[in-house]
Each structure stands twice: as structure tokens, then as C-alpha cells.
Amino acid sequence: MTNNIKFIDETHSYYVKLPSVSELLSKCVFPNKYKNVPKDRLKNAAQFGIDLHEAIEKQSDIMLCELGQQKYQEYLELSKQFNLKVLSAEKAVYYKNLYAGTYDQLCDMLGAIVLVDIKATYNLDKDWLSHQLSLYAMAIEWLLNIKIDSLWCMWLPKRKKGQFVKIDRLPNELLLTIIHRYYNEHLN
Numbered sequence: 001m002t003n004n005i006k007f008i009d010e011t012h013s014y015y016v017k018l019p020s021v022s023e024l025l026s027k028c029v030f031p032n033k034y035k036n037v038p039k040d041r042l043k044n045a046a047q048f049g050i051d052l053h054e055a056i057e058k059q060s061d062i063m064l065c066e067l068g069q070q071k072y073q074e075y076l077e078l079s080k081q082f083n084l085k086v087l088s089a090e091k092a093v094y095y096k097n098l099y100a101g102t103y104d105q106l107c108d109m110l111g112a113i114v115l116v117d118i119k120a121t122y123n124l125d126k127d128w129l130s131h132q133l134s135l136y137a138m139a140i141e142w143l144l145n146i147k148i149d150s151l152w153c154m155w156l157p158k159r160k161k162g163q164f165v166k167i168d169r170l171p172n173e174l175l176l177t178i179i180h181r182y183y184n185e186h187l188n
Helices: 021-028 039-058 066-081 126-144 172-186
Strands: 005-008 013-016 084-095 099-109 112-119 150-155 163-167
Touching (some): 021 126, 021 172, 039 066, 039 084, 039 112, 084 112, 084 126, 099 126, 099 150, 126 150, 126 163, 126 172
Parallel strands (some): 112 150
Antiparallel strands (some): 084 099, 099 112, 150 163
């Protein structure tokens, strides 16, 4: 892993480049996820999601298009319906210097600590989400020494009404297998 270490002479500091959760999953579990999707469609969908995330983080939909404002209102309604209180949002986490990522929201839901991802995708890919959120949860638990009680997705698709969907958590042993596979296949 020495090729991932960078030295900054001015500050006499070392930095270690860690793979992101998305990189781990894209290279080791879902290599063809967006293979047949046109790049311009991916770019437009990504921008819609980025704008919606930013509005949620800033708690203001003023910069959103009309559809974005509708999805923002659905987010607020679902948050109220499921008694979500955001404890932290858009925080970067890492696990034992093996990977890093930024989760969307860590929430209190009637006394339970839940991890919530916000998606505006056309289809809800529960398999991807299960991997993604499980990796974030493992990192949060290791880093902050707290227990994540459950994983959820705030799904806000453009053409359907938003839903709050429970996501299955994968065992840490399986996640560690994916991480080790990544390092064996992509860094040696």
C-alpha cells in the first residue's frame, strides 16, 4: 500500500489515499452497474441528486426546480412521519485506514440510531444500498463507538411518490472479504 502514501514537503506531512465506498463497490461487487446508461443521463441524474442533497442539508428548497421542491417536501413529510431527528449529516468516515466515505444522515428515530441514505434514482437498488450503508455503518461504529440500530433509504424518485425503505445490513465478515478482495486485486 506504499504507493498510496503521499508526502507533502511544505508541511512535512504524510497522507494515505483510501478507496471510497463507491470505488470498492464499483470495482469489486457491481462493476457493470451503469454500463448501459448514457453518460449525459447519468450526469443529469447526478446533478438532480446533488442539488436535492444540498437543499436538504441547507434546509431550504429555494434553489431547486419545481420537481426538486416537490421531492424536498416529500423528504420533509417522510421525516416527520417516521419521527426522524438528524444527529449529523454529510460526514466523512473511515474504517481502519482501509476505506472512507461520506454518509448522508445519522438520525434518531424514536430512540433508535439509524443510518439514512437519500436517493433520487429511478429504481431503488437495494443490493447496492445494503452494501453501501453496511460499509458506512461498520465505519461509524468503529470510529465513533456507537451502535447503528438499522439502515434506511429515503427514496425520492422523480416519477413516483417518495418512500422510506428499510435496508438489510450485511455482516461485517462479508464486508471485510470485499475490502480484502479490493486490496488484492487493485493494489498489488
